[in-house]
Amino acid sequence: MVNMVEALNMALAGEMARDSNVVIMGEDVGVDGGVFRVSAGLYGMFGPERVMDMPLAESGIVGMAIGMSAFGLVPVAEIQFMGFLYPAFDQLISNASRIRARSRGRYGCPMVVRTPYGGGIKAIELHSESAEAAFCHIPGLKVVVPSSPYTAKGLLAAAIRDPDPVLFLEPTRLYRLIKEEVPEEPFTIPLGKARLLKEGRDATLISWGSMLQKTLKAAGAYDVDVIDLMTLSPYDEDAVLASVKKTGRAVIIQEAPRNCGFASEVAACIAEKAILSLRAPVTRVAGYDVVLPFPKLEDFYIPNQRRITDAIEEVLKY
Amino acid sequence: MVNMVEALNMALAGEMARDSNVVIMGEDVGVDGGVFRVSAGLYGMFGPERVMDMPLAESGIVGMAIGMSAFGLVPVAEIQFMGFLYPAFDQLISNASRIRARSRGRYGCPMVVRTPYGGGIKAIELHSESAEAAFCHIPGLKVVVPSSPYTAKGLLAAAIRDPDPVLFLEPTRLYRLIKEEVPEEPFTIPLGKARLLKEGRDATLISWGSMLQKTLKAAGAYDVDVIDLMTLSPYDEDAVLASVKKTGRAVIIQEAPRNCGFASEVAACIAEKAILSLRAPVTRVAGYDVVLPFPKLEDFYIPNQRRITDAIEEVLKY
């Protein structure tokens, strides 16, 4: 039984052992083992050349990863919190995601950018961000979000082996919250596929990462499908549509502010492709459209189980 | 009769004359008058202290604008193309949009960031971006997109007078495409309100900025509402819902890639709040989910009138 931090550490160790081109880079990832200790021990095992402590410069880190990945390495860059990924937005959208198209395939960027995201640990400002949708809008960048130790390990291995750049978002709140059985040996979970965690007839709950546990708890009392998207870009439209066509009702749960969040994309897809099956409004449960508050108000901001339950009750009225 | 460049220039001149705190800053905005000549003549009228040529550093420009706006100025920063706004994403999301909340109102950022966006002028890479949705996902930042000379002038004046930070996206393609009557004297068009450009019964076409002209052309042959959102964040939900409740059909047209675009937000809103009125799938016409091609393929990428017409025909089948 391991938690998500341990599972991620296993995935990194496994991939580094499997492929000597895989290297880790980031602030405090070396001796310190990373702020959440995801790379703990790896510096000792693989040395400073494969586990690189970087100066404090996120755009430079991602920019260097681009150059490294184009020339034979497979860098796994850690950004300490999603709030510090923003300075690297330009490198991701202007370069990482386009090098393949720009060079018509001569170069690619097989790199992973890992970062914790989401709230729930009562940290100071910019440590609780969930701006995944902004990154999902970048063609050429894959966005992956595990929701458990097992999926974290399998998805991270798959992300590392993927020939294209992957943004890998780890729900901070879940790092040590759940433990589960995770195989010792390396395995992958294919990118772009959702998983069905619970089957039912009355509605489809769609979520990912940080909101999945709450969604599952809220789902407990109902006869519903629960879908964990796992990959947000490109996402598994087929799984979403198949379920909604069966149930006729959809509730999508995200932590991020509602406006232009990823839930909007899923809802739009349903409204476009499954409208004839719908029996109720496509409902989003989301953070409010306000600046993410400091910790004392955080619990009022992040959707709680009650808000999910209310949404389920609401769609079931139809 | 003036074109959009002239209308914007009038708005800038008018606001600078009205309020001595309004200053312009950006690369080549001074003697050169801006790459699209939006600030032409203003350097001569207002001098180097109010029309500032900046070193080549977009994050620094927006960061300086934050400090200037917090301490009494009203900076209007020009970014030469939306592709060069990305380096300032961090300053917008981490700072400009949060200073008010962070200081619980002691400080605000009454600033405007203007940038041309969208394709159609056959420019090299990163000169044809339409990533508005990523910025609409930032609580605390307003996003405004004019679609004509008249709206450009009125909206820019309103953006400059707004007490909060506004991202002002100018459709590159329309800069010199249309001319219309624009009053000499200053006027404002309220932010957050859409306008209805054509009234009809069978469907609602929703668009903004760069796609509006094509949408209007496509709409010509049909009995439809055409809504120009003008402000994308916060947007005029009421106008959208009222129209869709009347027509029962919605087509949303954007230039950006489909996945997580602003059209997804509008579609999600309709699917949530107007579902019972819907008679057809909520349909998006959008760019493809691929890296924006270089000019030779640009016309194949940007939605054309035929794709809009096809979508209208499709929803009318229901």
Add this chain to the structure above:
Amino acid sequence: MPEYTAGTFEVKRLDILDSHGNSDRALMPSLGEPEIKDIYHRLVLARAFDQRVLALQREGRMGTYASILGQEASQVASAYAAGNNARVFPSYRETGALIALGYPLYMLFQYWSGDERGMRVPDGMNIFPVCISVGSHVPHAVGAAMAARIKKEKLPSVAYFGDGATSKGDFHEGANMAGAFNLPVVLICQNNQWAISLPRSRQSAAATLAQKAIAYGFEGIQVDGNDVFAVYTAVKRALDKARDGKGPSLIECFTYRLSDHTTADNASRYRSAEEVEHWKKLDPLARLGKFMEKEGMMPSGYAEEAARQATAAVDEGFRKYEEAGPPSPEDMFLNTFKTPAAGQMAQLRGFSGGK
């Protein structure tokens, strides 16, 4: 002259007060006994507050906190030089500067407990809210200096940041613009030798951080950051220069972070106890105490009384903090825009209030 020198540059270092409390008379700033005592009291208060937050954090009554232990001199003396006649742009590790500027302690408790109200800088104080994203506030300080110049206000900007921050693009862009426009900006780098686990030597190959100013065409100086007089002197000079229209300066305060990076960190994982011991001997507060003793400014019982007063002030601050109670959840809807948007008001109406 085929291969010749296109430019030569020098970076100075300023030390005034040594670790035994002896000062260089020739360089001593013109601070009278009351002012020196004032600085001393602020150092003591800053330390007392710092230690209290650490204690409260351990009890789970405060959030993650970044201690200033060891950096009091560079923070307090610099802020003392700035006073309210400059605009101060702090990072998260400037509690000492804020306290020296008279920031209400209860608001600092609010801030570190995770309550925005603590960052509603009191009217009249020229302080910008704490910036968490490292280095991103440097351009804000530069912009404020531009505003000050245009609006003809004699308020230079003072930005505080760490050694790590000098690696960030925004430090560079801000500093370069400050130079290009010759703006009244004082950049104070708190080089505390570590950026979490990255030692200064691996942050940059530059021998000093002060020399980074050469890239921007203005002056950089390194000062002993545990020496209140050196820090005060350098900052005062830089502020005078800024007010005289002579442009920006970079001041590297060479100091040390004696605590963990934050309460969430464990520095023993990556640095040696010897190094920490070495720096403990250079403690800035003890050093000023020794000076004051030698100068006869420290009658017996003085230090104890100063400590008692500081404790009382911190107690009082904490009491006021507790009295203020928690923030209201509705606040979150009302502070994003000056006038909340219709959608925000709708969300507020739908807000049930419960967690």
Add this chain to the structure above:
Amino acid sequence: MPEYTAGTFEVKRLDILDSHGNSDRALMPSLGEPEIKDIYHRLVLARAFDQRVLALQREGRMGTYASILGQEASQVASAYAAGNNARVFPSYRETGALIALGYPLYMLFQYWSGDERGMRVPDGMNIFPVCISVGSHVPHAVGAAMAARIKKEKLPSVAYFGDGATSKGDFHEGANMAGAFNLPVVLICQNNQWAISLPRSRQSAAATLAQKAIAYGFEGIQVDGNDVFAVYTAVKRALDKARDGKGPSLIECFTYRLSDHTTADNASRYRSAEEVEHWKKLDPLARLGKFMEKEGMMPSGYAEEAARQATAAVDEGFRKYEEAGPPSPEDMFLNTFKTPAAGQMAQLRGFSGGK
């Protein structure tokens, strides 16, 4: 030693060939007559291509183009020093460097006509695709140097960028990391005195751009960028140093953009005809020609023959470009990911092909 010097720094300037074609024998690089002639031919070819694109652009047959007129020496001589034994990271204004490296001309026509196929760098050539976002490729070059070191490849990185780019955060972050890791990187700044309409003097208060290297703890040098021998010498030295594990260098090529910024610009709006005239006299190609004449490397008719060959090569390149025809719209769906996503394939299936 209370106030003392913490460090002194020097920036050198290298000039070898003056504008009359006289060279400093002591400093001349070891280039034989065939190599000097080779460089000359590449200069001529670069200029011929440049002028052709400008002409085609005026006829509407090419897209917006950034001319290299006046900068041929700094581009060609530096690229000549790099050859295929380094990885080159160009900006949009490195047509001369690309041509010197042997980049197929028809592909450059493709690129400037707006066709991605022009940036499918031929296998075996160590060139990264042109970067449009100013300065953002500097970290790529640094990362590639890290890869080269780890993979034990003797391939230093060479990044080209302009004076404007030195103001960008990414230049700073990349350069600082190159220094911190002591990586084999050569940063070549094409200081052509203008960033669109912003003159060099207002881009940064630094007296030279070369001195920016001091901020990163490595060497910076300014060279006469219109002098092929100075450029070649500085780049060769820096590459040798990089290969010897002695870390990065910054080379400021002091040159001039004789044309408008791009074909979309009108430089007469912001700079004087006198300035342009002054620099025309420093033309790098004429200067090398004079040297070769003096050295007897330029028999009569040589220049004309070189020009004729260049024209023929450009003609041939243009013919091949035209023969290649337009790109296929389907390409757009197939190159975002190595394996297109299901949604992309669905969009491709729905794609009607018409504009």
